[in-house]
């Protein structure tokens with residue numbers, strides 16, 4: 568016989584499961600779920616006014632937040648699906664959520680995120696005009712490196728996400744994103760500096776913004792990579808002097 572507290576908790580869990588199942592069957596909203604700004608970002612418009620890619624991403628985000636395909640599902644606070652313009656020409660793929668991202672459910676919101684926002688601005692774009700996601704959608708405890716099995720499990724989500732987004736160019740941030748998308752074992756220092764193809768989409772690998780915080784001397788190389796991206800997207804870029812004055816990276 569369960570003690571009263573355990574029995575009550577068990578009852579609440581059962582009730583919640585039943586309500587969730589019923590709502591799913593009815594195609595209704597999840598009453599227990601408070602949508603994140605990131606997920607609302609796929610469709611600030613109501614669901615019936617979303618375009619096809621917004622809707623596909625939104626639906627995918629709803630399903631991925633229940634994902635338990637790898638052990639990170641047991642330690643995460645929130646799934647960090649990704650955010651940005653579903654019709655973006657440029658998609659950034661990073662490594663995995665950190666502590667702040669895990670707490671907020673949004674990608675690149677800490678110090679590295681602020682630097683990424685500046686990197687994006689260096690080619691005249693706003694963060695809302697691109698799409699940002701990670702290889703892993705859940706935080707590895709203690710910000711350790713992603714394990715190969717976790718990457719394998721989560722890659723299906725990234726692949727599908729990129730199929731929906733179909734950007735003009737992908738920028739892989741750091742070793743894990745570049746290796747995953749290029750099926751390579753080479754470190755980022757070796758991979759960067761060239762343009763590759765992910766399926767038929769041009770892919771440019773560069774250093775992860777978190778790594779730039781420790782090695783600011785590599786900002787110059789990131790700027791070279793961003794110029795290459797700007798060229799492909801035919802974006803005018805500011806001269807280094809003008810960027811320095813405006814406080815952007817470089």
Ligand code: SF4
Nearest residue numbers: 634637640704705721
């Ligand atoms: S990291 Fe990816 S595969 Fe693992 S639980 Fe999270 S969403 Fe699922």
